[in-house]
Amino acid sequence: MGIYLWKNTRAPNRLIYIPAVTKLLGIPNVNIMEKPVTYLETGKNAVIIRLEGGYLFRKKMGAMGIREQKTIRLVAKYPFHGPVVVEVDGREMTIGRRMAEHVIIGDPE
């Protein structure tokens, strides 16, 4: 679980957690965190814990190999809200930024 302090305008149903603020407030357990895969540093891995979205979105992602419990690597992130390249099971794929923002990951490895 995480403590949410911030409403994300791009994905209103998800709240963003700001570690610096929680630290200031003295809230422990900063590393238990959920955030979208776009927050990963380029080249880093994390485990997908949730796909936020409807049935069709989850199915589309699933068919491409992006599913819960899978390890995902952020290969590249394009500027100007451009697409994101991720790698799952050794396969790279390009997905739109908004789709990527709905792929929620756990702690980076």
Place this chain on the structure above:
Amino acid sequence: MKKIVLMGNPNVGKSVVFSRLTGANVIASNYPGTTVDFSKGRMCLGKEGHEIIDAPGTYSLEPSNKAEEVALEMFGQADLIINVADATNLERNLYLTLQILEQKKPVILALNMWDEARHTGISIDIKKLEYDLQIPVVPTVALSGEGICDLIGRIDEARSPEKIEPMNESDRWIKIGEIIRNVQQVTHRHHTLRDWISEASIQPLTGFPIALAVIVAALWLVTLIGETLISYIFGPLFTLYTPIAMGISTWLGPGFLQELLIGKLIDGQIDYIQSMGLLTTGIYVPFAMVLPYIIAFYSVLAVFEDSGYLPRLATLTDTIFHRFGMHGFGIIPVFLGLGCNVPGVLAARSLETKKQRFIAATLIAISVPCMAKNAMVFGILGSYGTGYIILVFATLFLVFVISGLILNRIIKGDSPEICLEIPPYRKPDTLTVLKKTWMRIRWFLQEAIPFLFLGVLLINLLYAVGFVEWLGGIFAPVIQGWFGLPKEATTALLVGFLRKDLAVGMLLPLGMSPVQLVIATTLLTIYFPCVGTFAVMFKELGIRDMIKATAFMAGTALVVGGMMRFVLLGI
């Protein structure tokens, strides 16, 4: 006769398997979405003949674009399914396999790219997989033909297992997980040069300079190959041919036949571009001017397609293409359209929504010149200086960008985000590249020659009955008054409907200045697509959208032509 359908995820090699099974050649490449329509072929099994159908790739049995709808339709008609799966990515491929098995049709599974799986350290226990799925499983390497005999031999064993019942999505993934744990072992592998290139070409920082270098190199290579073929092979051939043609001309003597076959002699000599005879211009334009560039373009394109670079290019251009109401995949139809607009418009099927497909098709028809026309532009404007050629392409590029921005605003509908698999780089196989290039050249010859002859015939007939004069008079206000071109250019625009390359050739005898030629050749691309493109747009978009697209083209031609006249010629 049984209908056997090849089903599988995109880019697993269905088309290569199809070619292997039937001996029929179909275009296969290394990017998802190569096949957008079905192809039919035949294969004999014992005494029985079977119909084999190559379907477009699909991730599931619920279609998300037009190409996948075709796949589903083919699935419905099938008596037997050859499920082609990518051995390097078994887990994901099994999703479709399970969906197919739930439909209770006899299935045989081909695990393609078996060699690549081995190299990447993936080992799959075939026996266990057969036991788990209860269908025959055959490892294949379609590119080299390995395992294909085995596949053919075991088609009879295809069956539909009893124990697999329809299930929901999460149950399917659970089942796949069990199977994978049971049959697959992955050993870690080290990074290779290929991974390094792959990484460099997909990172924004290095990817854009690489893309620019690759495209410039490709253009340079196309012109180099094209010009070399013209000056060392096709040009000299026609030098040898000239005395023969002159002989025929003298033998025929003046009259209708000479007019038709040889055409007008200019200073007593044959001018291959201007004479307009069936045996002169009718064969010179396709063979000596266009064919060399067709060969050059398609051999370079084949290397591009087979290497796997196109999906990376699509990723790089995604942000820009969103401004045009498409996503990055839109670059692939545009690339194919540079060869010929017809396959370009067809490739737009892989885009998800109607809006995207409409914009892609319209932009290709309006601003992507095909290689046949480009070759003529190089041939004719080239003699005045490269600057004029650049002017034509720069204008068309601007038209592409501005039309894209406008269409994105005025066309209603969604443009969803990109969702595209990036295949690993593969070394293009020389034989496959040559074969593919040859298929496309043959296609060009079959399509181009009849229409060119028809065009030459039409020109002669129209001149003979005085239609040209009449039509020129009607369109004079637009052509002469607005575009600043001689009114005879109307005929060229009319012929451009049949063959754009011939139409460019027709501009030469009109005695225009280079700048007028620039305006006329640019307009020849914008105003209207050729009949082949028109037909395929009609089929893909339907009549209402086709009319919309045509109106947009005519409007753009008027605006751009007028502006070019204003800027380039003064008033």
